Every structure is written in structure tokens, then in C-alpha cells.
Amino acid sequence: MASSGLADAAQYATLTAAIAGLQFAWAVETGFGSPYLLSLGLRKSLVSLVWLAGPLSGLVTQPLVGVLSDRCTSRFGRRRPYIVGSTACTLVCLAVLGWTRELAGGRERAAQWLAVVAFYFLDFSVNALQGSLRALVVDVLPAARQAAGTAWASRMLGIGNVCGYLMGFLDLARLLPFLGSTHMQVLTTVASATLAATVAVTCWFTAEVPLARPPASAAGPLHMFSELLSSLRSLPRVIKGVLRVQLLAWVGWFPFLFYGTTYVAHMHVAHHADDPDADQQGARVGSLAMFVHAVVSLAASLALPIVTYSTATGRARRRAGSPGSAPSAFGALQRALHRALARLSVSLQTMWAISLMLFSAAMLLTVAVSTVGGASALLAT
Template identity: 60%
Template sequence: ISLTIAIAGLQFCWAVETGFGSPYLLSLGLKKSLVSLVWLAGPLSGLITQPLVGIFSDRCTSRFGRRRPFIVGSVICTILCLTVVGWTREIAGGHETLTIWMAVISFYFLDFAINALQGSLRSLIVDVLPAARQDAGTAWAARMIGIGNVSGYLMGFLDLASLLPFLGSTHMQILTTIASVMLAITVSITCYCTSETPIPPQPSAPGDGLRAFTSLYTSLGKLPTVIKDIFRIELFAWIGWFPFLFYGTTYIADLYVAAHESGDATDVELMERGTRAGSLAMFAHAVVSLSSSLILPLFSYSLVLSVSLPTMWTISLVLFSVAMVLTLAASSVAFGSVLIAMCGIAWAVVMWIPFSMIGESIRITSSHQQPQQPQQPQQEMRDISGNGSYMRHMLSAGTILGVHNVSCVIPQFVSAFTSSLIFAVFEHIQ
């Protein structure tokens, strides 16, 4: 629990961004087609940040460990960005254009910080746990993601301005304050309770980091088959997950507005109520996801109803696809909310099985390479810097997880541009 609890704090911050970022930017006056381009920050940061953080944390020789320095630095940046997001209007002094630009830039930096933190925390799990416990570790990480989502969307649904006025004057200010506090507390617990073995300093040649980064993308064919298959699946799955995460709240809000626009409420009031309805739907999604993360791993351990991880992943993707197709028939908030909640099952699997399979593959392959004795830290550093065997370099946890993140973010570019184009067409029609 102490190893993975930081992921709950991280996911709370992520829930605040994905669940309430789009309505917040729309409330500032940004067009929906441009909001889609703002969320290019996610795939862009994932394409750059996680691989770089993975490589350099694999090489880190700090006495505090390989991952801790990057975890602490990412947390500081995340909290600063959350603060600016919450208080953008106050910092900009009421200037509308400046407010929008500050919010957009803050979300970009926030995505970079969150991606760096996510990669470091995931790598820490692979580093600390043996192959036999990778499944349990990633299952607990999925549960923590569920807890973070439930907490984040619940807070978004509540009237925080009335309940906690001392934390801020607006809903977004209070949300970002709570997210910052939760992140600081949970990461502190993980860093204090988890032991890392520092790597002794090693001499490095100029350009070692650049060579490691370029070889990462030019030699992907040498990865284990299981890991390559996971990357291919993620490449297609995330075309669907990206719009779901960033527009789920807005989708329910639009259904709500369409059903109530003939009433006496103003457009602003309708959108506020619709956003709260969207928050409730995402809260239901988070509850289903958390419940699934507690129940589904039992099937992989059961001797009677044993289901393999690849089979479970396949079923979850089919369920997600069916739910997305049914959104075309949804005309009520209730039906739309049920579809959103259903996807919680698939989301729990996505946050568990791919990472479990990758972690287990890394550990098993590494142990097969060194059957007589464990690899020494000095040898590991030589491998990472490019002076040892290529496969040992590739089996560095941070590096592998960084490439996995790239397979998730590349389709997000496609999805973001497609969403922006669709929204622009509908804005022109209206």
C-alpha cells in the first residue's frame, strides 16, 4: 500500500484535469475546437517527458535513489501548476486574453509534470518488486487509481464553495488546493516507506544520454514479443480512451443542456448543472473502476474461474467498444451516465494488466540473462550508458515504461486533431 499510495494522489490531480479542465477552459471563453488542441499537451508531454525521465532516472546515481529525485521534482512542479490553474483569473488581473493564455500554458506544464511523476512511480514499482509480485503490485496501483478517481470526481460533484470556503473562492481553486495537499501527503508516504538502492557513480562519455535516447527508438524491434504486442494494442485502444477521458464530463453536460434548454435557467446555470451531472457520471465511472480493480484480480488467482490476463484485457476492450458505439443512441443523461459507468470496468483493466505484463516480462527476461548471479549496479550503469549489451539497456524499467507511454500518446495526437476538426465543423454549422 505504501509503495502505491502516491498513485492515488497523482490520479486525484489527473481527475481534476481531465474531469474539469475542459469545462473550466470553456468557462474562460475558449472555443471547444481550441480546447481539443489544448489537450495535445497530454500526448506531447508523454511523447517527450516519460521516455526522457525514464532514461535519466535509470542512470541516476543520487544517494536518495534512482526515482526519488524525479518524483520530488515532479511533485513540486505539479503543485505549482495546479496553483496557477486555480488562481489564473486573480494572477491575470481580470484580463480575459491573458487569463486564457495563462490557463493553457499552466495545463501544458501540468501535463509535463504529471507525466514525469507517473513514469517515476511506475518505474519504482518495477524496481522494488520481484517478478512474482509484479501482478500484485500493479493490481494495487490500479486500486489506488480507482481511489484517486473516486475522490477527485466526488469532490468535483460536491458544492465545495459552500463546504470549504476557506480553501478558495471558486470551485476550481478549492479542487486544486485539495489536489495539491493530497499529492504532497501521499508522495511523502511512498518516499518515506519505500527503500531504494542507490547506484554508485560511474564515469560517462559525452553524448551517452543522447545515444541511449536515439537507440531507444531505432531498435524497438529487439524488444520481447510480449511487450511489442502490448504496445500495438495500446496504439489502437488509446484512440478511444483519449476523448472519453477528456470529454466524458462535457458529453453528459451537453445531454443535460439539450434536455433542459427550454426551461427558465440561463445558459451559464444550465452549463453549471450539466457539468455537475457530468461529474456525477464520472464519479459513477470511478466507483465501478475501483470495484473492478478489487474484484477482477481475484479471477486471475482463482483455481476455479481462472481467466488469463490477455483474455481479460480482450473482454474489457470489447466492452469499451460496445459502450462507445451505444453513445450514438444515447439521448438522456441517465443512459449516457450508465455507458460512462460501464467503461469503469475496462478502465480498471487498462490500468492494471498492461503494466503487470510489462513488469513481469522485464523481471523474467532480466533474470534469464543473469542466471548465475544478479547484475551488479556498476554493470547496470555500463549497460544503460550504451557500453554493455543492448538488451540489458532496453530492460531498464524506466526506459521500457517510457516507450510504453509513447505507444499510448501517439494515437492521442490523432484523436485530438480529429476531435478539434469535428468540433470546428459543428461550430461552423451552428
């Protein structure tokens, strides 16, 4: 039994390892994209237009990659070709971002355009990779293990965030000078190496069954989008309500991801206006704040499932906490623990509502906070 548990854990870890590497690269983009674009001389109003690539690419790329990979008959599997292809595109985009000024020959306007194009391609490749990796989890794991696979994916997201923001806080140009002469060059190099290594682990240790022939009813991408729109109109009322709430939640969540580092950095610069290195130090202070946020998020992803239940797990906990026939002291302690968890636990709906209210309160408080410590505490919340 113990060996079976270890084997399952090893499968979950290798299957979702690439998600950690992808999140590392995503943390580099979201955490340092805005300060980097501003350092190239791009106006703040134009930076916001650059970040439109994120939701646009997610809206188009993930459904499209899902449909195309569903029909893929490659001998390497349905998802692996798209994983490898999107990873290669992501690595190229990260390299371009790290060496934008050098590739542009020192021309400011050319560097700005090159960075904007690289960010757009990076968003599309990241979304393609994310969609392929999530589909791979669904393909490989049976229905009974989908929840555990999703939990492991969430943990890998947290690990990737923590590592990404920690790397941003460190003085990488001094610690790893052989990887580049600037902080952004070293950071993108480390992110590229991490992504390539984790994707290699997932592709090597995860077996896919090749598709013999595409589904007979497979339709083209344009037909897929029309079916998607018609499906949205016919969704159950409860699901439509969930989608509306999630849409509004992401309206607040995207600015937090893209401007969290800049928010803290500008506050640091305002308090150290006489320091010539205030901008560079501010970016690192903002990265530290996002690192604390990532640590809190990772801890929450580990702790909250213990005190949160769905309908099925709630019934299982009540059965586990009911009196049994085993008279052992360990059995009694186990039942007492289950009863305590059953009393303290809240439903998924309640936990979701609490998190949204906490996020809304923290976002409203950003207008009242004027210190780096207070801003960092809000980001951690």
C-alpha cells in the same frame, strides 16, 4: 505468518500511496479541464489542441525521466529527486489553474494563454511523476512481488479516481469556503494537499539505495531515443501486435477521459436550457457520472483478477484444485473453491478482448443516447 502479511501490505500501501494522490490530481485535470477551458472562452477546436499535451508528454517525458533517473547518483536515491521535483511543478501548475483569472488580472486572453501553458506544464510534470513512481515500484520490490505491487498500484489508481470525481461532484465552494471562492480553486487546493501528503508518505516510508556511480554504458537522452526507436523495430511480432492494439485503444480512451464530463454536462444543459445555472450544474452532473465510472473501475480492478489468469497462475490454480492429502473439511472447501474459479476464469488475452469489445460498443452507443441517465450508464460501462 500473519505479521509478515501485514508488513507486506503496509509496504505496498506506502509504496503506492503517491500513485493515489497523483491519480486524484489527474482526475481533476481530465474531468474538469475541458469545462474549465470552455468557461474561459476558449473554442472547442482549440481545447482539443490543448489535450495534445497528454500523449506528447507521455511519449517524451517518461522515457527521458527513466533514463535520467537511472543515472542519478543523489544521496537521496535515484527516483526520489525526480519525484519531489515533478511534484513541486505539479503543485505550482494546479495553483495557477485554480487562480488563472486572478493571476491574469481579469483579462480574458491572458487568462486563456495562462491556462493553456499551465495545462501543458501540468501534463509534463504529471508524466514525469508517474514514470518515477512506477520505476520506484520496480526498484524496491523483488521480481517475485512485482505482480502484487502492480495490483496495489491499480487499486491506488482506482481510489484516486473515485476520490477525485467525488470531490468534483460536491459543492466544494460551499463546503470549504476557506480554501477558495470558486469550485476550481477549492478543487485544485484539495488535489494539491492530497498529492503532497501521499508523496510525503511514499518518500518517507520507502527506502532507496543510492547509486554509487552511473552505469558505464549510460548514454545521453538523444542516444536514448534512437535506441528506443531501434528497439521498437526489433520487438517480437506478438509484442508489436499488443502495441498496435494498445495504440488504437488509446485513440478512443483519451477522448473518453478528456470529454466524458463535458459529454454528460452538455446533455444536461440541453435539457435545462432555461436554467441560468445549467452550466455549473451540468459540470457537477458530469462529475457524478465520472464518479460512478471510477467506482465501477475500482470494483473491476478488485474483482477481475479473481476470475482472470495468466499462464503461470492458471497452472497454480489447477494444482490447487487437484485432490490433495488433507482430509479436513476446510481443505475440501478450499479445493472446491479453486476448482470453481478454474472453471469460471478466463485468460488475460480473453479478458482484454472482452473489455475492448465492450468499450467499442459503449463508444458507438454514444451517438444514440440522448438522456443524462443513459450517458451516465455508458460512462459507467
